[in-house]
Amino acid sequence: MSAVPKPEPNPSAAALVKPLRSDGQEARTRLLDAALVLFADKGFAKTSTREIAQAAQVNVASISYYFGDKAGLYHAVFTDPRSNPRIEASDIDDPGKDLAHALRVLLSGFTEPLKQGVQMQNCMKLHFREMLEPTGLWDAEIDDNIRPAHMATVRVLCRHLGVTQPDDDVHRLAFSIVGIAMVLHVGADVIGAISPQLIATPGAIDTYTEHLVATAMAMVEGERQRRAALAAPRKP
Incomplete structure (x- = not known):
């Protein structure tokens, strides 16, 4: 009997982030992707904006620019249509x-x-x-x-x-x-x-x-x- 394949390990937030384009247009998506991993692993309260920005490899001020604050980012992650599409x-x-x-x-x-x-x-x-x-x-x-x-x-x-x-x-x-x-x-x-x-x-x-x-x-x-x-x- 062949061995049962094991699921691949969940990569870290930083590992999911691709190099940022020079025009900076991908910063918002990178924040969403990094924040999803961290919020899922640690929860809203125990995840800091600094570690999200570090994982996304962007300036922490980008969170305020795109989402207002951590709560706004969390809301954007939770309702991201890529993984949580709205069924009309x-x-x-x-x-x-x-x-x-x-x-x-x-x-x-x-x-x-x-x-x-x-x-x-x-x-x-x-x-x-x-x-x-x-x-x-x-x-x-x-x-x-x-x-x-x-x-x-x-x-x-x-x-x-x-x-x-x-x-x-x-x-x-x-x-x-x-x-x-x-x-x-x-x-x-x-x-x-x-x-x-x-x-x-x-x-x-x-x-x-x-x-x-x-x-x-x-x-x-x-x-x-x-x-x-x-x-x-x-x-x-």
Whole structure:
């Protein structure tokens, strides 16, 4: 039996930083990349602006220039669309599109960031740390991004299932659909150890996305059949 491949070690903040272009336009991105690693490893309170600037190889005054202060930088890192893309409710709940389109939009919001590799791993660490050491950004993330996307998904499911008002089962279905994509984030190290080829390349991630869409479609069909069976008259 061949040895299980070990995940690559997480590089330091400085190791992720490329040489700065002479025009300085990459300074903001470098600060975001370095701060993500440090905030994920140490948290907001224990990370100083000086060490972020040092890791990014820029002047500490650049943080004030681009982000105002450390809190502004933390907010920018947490909401960076490269690893935390906003899923627009209107893109999910588009009456002119079919169910598969809505599910693909929703699930792609979880799979596309995986193409960022190590950056996505650090983003997940940051999110878990924010839950354990809250600064208020996780609550804002729920209100501004997660809740609208969830409710849009619920509206689409209701239309497809012929449900006038969403009930608990529709909400359960919406959360369950998201759950099949979340495992790619919380279980990325397990997937990497057992079947790394599943998420090793952008093409593999696209294939996984389509598999998730097909799985979600089957889940919705299962719920439709369950409801139909419950509504059918019982035989005497």
